Amino acid sequence: MGLTAVSPIESFANGTPMEKVLEALYRDGAVRIKGLLSPAEIDEINAEIKPYFDADFNSGLDVFAKQTKTVCGLAGKSPAAVRHILQHPTVKAAVNDVLTVTTQSWWGDARNSCTSPPLLSSFFTVRVGPGSARQGLHRDDQDHHATHTHGDPRETTKLGCIVATSKTTRANGATEVVPGSHVWDDERKPKIEECTYAEMDAGDCVFIMGNCYHAAGSNTTTDEFRSVIVTLFCKGVCRAEENQFLAVSKEQVAKYDHDVQDLLGWKASAPFCGWSDFRNPYDLIRAEDTTQRDLF
Ligand SMILES: O=C(O)CCC(=O)C(=O)O
């Protein structure tokens, strides 16, 4: 019948008080902000990323259509994206509210209250090319094997901020979102009829809770590229206690047996935790054929 009963994700103007934005985010699992970045800021980011797209990188992963290009590691490639997204006051406020963890614990006779600040989890572009099939609906907090049992909107380890760097439309692959799915249990399977589409102008963003089902849409156009920057943040506790990447040089890790390399973090944890350029990090230190990447 063409008509869908799924309500659109609520949109707010940039600068709307955070209480209103967060209320909608916790209620629906996702919320849009119009004009988070200015056209000049988007141009600056796109100019910094262009050489990497021109280098024609394709993840080779099944979770992206083969016509979809990705550029990962933006924190090292685009200082403008760092400034305009990671340091944006609205992004910081949302991330801190969703992901800051404060817990009380005993240390001897002292009752300590400690606060763990959020971390950047991944920072990459997704350019969906003409003819791309839709991605599978998924929750981004699956990386941390998060479980959802209490119907609690905040029961997640992650928050996503997807910034449009081109116009995104239903036809060219706007992000599919299932509003309300953030409070579902882990058995319920999301259906396409339950999706709405996060259509955006360049500079708009959608925040998506890590427990909310979503996917890159299909691109049914013949000539439009749909580009977004996916910025995922996670709870600061989602890491090892001692930083083994700084404790042991890459050269020394390469000399250890594979089981030690794995313990030091050079084997990704399935699904999708600990990758580098969407590859298993051990690809960087092991000489043998590494076609099995163990990401999923
Ligand atoms: O490209 C998009 O719209 C979403 C991509 C996504 O959900 C992901 O890669 O986890």
Ligand SMILES: [Fe+2]
């Ligand atoms: Fe995702």
